[in-house]
Amino acid sequence: MSLRLYNTLSRQVEEFAPLREGRVSLYTCGPTIYNYAHIGNFRTFLFEDLLRRWLEASGYDVFHIMNLTDVDDRTIATAREKGVSLRQHVDPFAKAFEEDRDWLRILPAHEQPRATEYIPAMIRLIEALMQRGVAYLGEDGSVYFSIARFPAYGRLSRLDLRELKTGASERVSSDEYAKEDARDFVLWKAAKPEDEAVGASWDAPFGRGRPGWHIECSAMALELLQQRLGVDVLDIHAGGVDLIFPHHEDEIAQSCAYTGKEQFARYWVHGEFLNIRGEKMSKRFGNITTARDLREDGVDPGAVRLLMFQTHYRQKLDLTDEGLAASQRASSRLGEFQKRLTGATAEADPPRLSQAAARLRADAAMALDDDLNAPRALAAVFTFMNQANAALDAGERSGPETISAWQWIEGVLGVTSRGLSVSLPTGSSEADKKSSDLSTFAETPPVGSSEELEKGWALHWAVQRKQAKTTRNYAEADRIRGFLRTAGWEVRDGKDGSVEVVRIPRAS
Numbered sequence: 240m241s242l243r244l245y246n247t248l249s250r251q252v253e254e255f256a257p258l259r260e261g262r263v264s265l266y267t268c269g270p271t272i273y274n275y276a277h278i279g280n281f282r283t284f285l286f287e288d289l290l291r292r293w294l295e296a297s298g299y300d301v302f303h304i305m306n307l308t309d310v311d312d313r314t315i316a317t318a319r320e321k322g323v324s325l326r327q328h329v330d331p332f333a334k335a336f337e338e339d340r341d342w343l344r345i346l347p348a349h350e351q352p353r354a355t356e357y358i359p360a361m362i363r364l365i366e367a368l369m370q371r372g373v374a375y376l377g378e379d380g381s382v383y384f385s386i387a388r389f390p391a392y393g394r395l396s397r398l399d400l401r402e403l404k405t406g407a408s409e410r411v412s413s414d415e416y417a418k419e420d421a422r423d424f425v426l427w428k429a430a431k432p433e434d435e436a437v438g439a440s441w442d443a444p445f446g447r448g449r450p451g452w453h454i455e456c457s458a459m460a461l462e463l464l465q466q467r468l469g470v471d472v473l474d475i476h477a478g479g480v481d482l483i484f485p486h487h488e489d490e491i492a493q494s495c496a497y498t499g500k501e502q503f504a505r506y507w508v509h510g511e512f513l514n515i516r517g518e519k520m521s522k523r524f525g526n527i528t529t530a531r532d533l534r535e536d537g538v539d540p541g542a543v544r545l546l547m548f549q550t551h552y553r554q555k556l557d558l559t560d561e562g563l564a565a566s567q568r569a570s571s572r573l574g575e576f577q578k579r580l581t582g583a584t585a586e587a588d589p590p591r592l593s594q595a596a597a598r599l600r601a602d603a604a605m606a607l608d609d610d611l612n613a614p615r616a617l618a619a620v621f622t623f624m625n626q627a628n629a630a631l632d633a634g635e636r637s638g639p640e641t642i643s644a645w646q647w648i649e650g651v652l653g654v655t656s657r658g659l660s661v662s663l664p665t666g667s668s669e670a671d672k673k674s675s676d677l678s679t680f681a682e683t684p685p686v687g688s689s690e691e692l693e694k695g696w697a698l699h700w701a702v703q704r705k706q707a708k709t710t711r712n713y714a715e716a717d718r719i720r721g722f723l724r725t726a727g728w729e730v731r732d733g734k735d736g737s738v739e740v741v742r743i744p745r746a747s
């Protein structure tokens with residue numbers, strides 16, 4: 240069994256084989272850093288993270304590039320609104336993106352090029368396209384790509400070529416446009432005063448200006464591919480379905496017209512939309528939820544990954560409060576299970592656990608090889624948890640096979656709650672044993688316990704309270720805060736999602 244992926248180019252699930260054995264080049268379109276990335280963007284980045292992790296777990300050496308769009312129509316417009324330079328405007332959002340990415344356990348790309356750092360490569364690419372006669376300088380001073388000169392135009396998005404509008408009178412200079420507006424698109428935009436005002440203009444042989452959005456990805460991908468691997472065709476190019484047209488169609492046109500190759504990427508993989516409470520997420524509906532909104536709400540990153548991976552990446556996903564709450568509970572259960580599984584271990588695996596581990600490996604691998612079927616891989620994880628729990632209940636202890644199978648799948652999915660785990664202080668062995676079983680915690684502190692042990696008790700309830708808040712069970716959260724106060728403990732929620740408990744000073 241080996242990986243099969245749905246290729247948007249062929250509209251079919253295909254056997255995956257890279258150009259060079261054992262090596263995979265992967266390009267994923269990164270965020271436009273004009274604002275905080277919303278959770279819909281992160282659904283795409285999470286499915287790409289799953290793809291990368293699964294390729295690596297399958298033994299491939301992956302070279303991953305993810306760009307940051309730091310100059311385009313939107314970054315310039317928002318910098319102007321704020322009255323700051325482009326650089327001043329985008330830098331904090333680049334940093335925020337990296338924080339959100341790390342919080343969601345998304346592996347950083349090996350190369351994270353920023354468009355403004357690759358202007359010379361873009362200029363070279365545009366010059367070459369002009370020399371080949373597929374790009375021309377318009378009378379407005381901008382450079383356009385002539386789609387009539389590239390017969391393969393429209394293949395990815397299955398555009399009807401007869402309906403394409405071509406020629407100088409029919410062209411588009413904005414970064415985003417609809418399929419009905421397919422026409423000559425802009426590669427280089429002549430400098431305007433508003434671009435100059437924010438420092439978004441560069442000199443070029445064909446006139447001062449700035450790159451169009453689409454040329455950025457082509458130039459950065461080709462430059463890094465040639466530099467690092469000595470090739471000019473990608474194995475996999477991934478992104479959200481909204482990028483198929485025009486962005487990826489235009490990337491193909493520019494890149495292939497330049498390299499003369501039939502393909503820019505051999506596999507085009509696209510993730511579906513995320514809806515929020517039934518509506519397509521967009522600014523128009525005012526229902527943007529950012530990753531940091533979720534983090535500030537105390538949602539666990541493992542729960543976000545779990546929620547995303549419970550739906551196949553090619554299906555639409557509706558984000559609801561109920562769905563998030565259920566994922567939060569399931570992720571916590573996995574976290575508790577992980578502690579239990581790895582807590583007390585044996586030298587060798589008992590047969591029952593060894594069989595469960597082998598089945599987990601086989602079922603999860605089969606699921607992920609089948610066009611990244613994460614929902615089925617997760618089902619295998621929960622089956623394993625139930626089987627292993629039954630074995631642990633019977634007094635069996637996990638050995639190396641069981642633990643490595645667990646670490647292997649958790650290393651690919653990363654859905655287990657870790658952030659809210661409570662490390663309990665060491666007390667007497669009997670008290671320890673009792674306190675490590677979180678479900679037996681009473682709502683009053685353990686009688687005659689040490690200050691440390693009591694703090695462990697309070698922390699346990701502070702975590703329960705945080706989870707209650709996350710699931711919007713405010714009555715329960717208030718109740719827990721109440722009895723913690725009675726016992727002399729105050730709860731504090733950290734901005735980074737952590738919880739803390741402190742002693743309320745006693746009145747003397």
Ligand SMILES: [Zn+2]
Nearest residue numbers: 268269456486
């Ligand atoms: Zn792109």
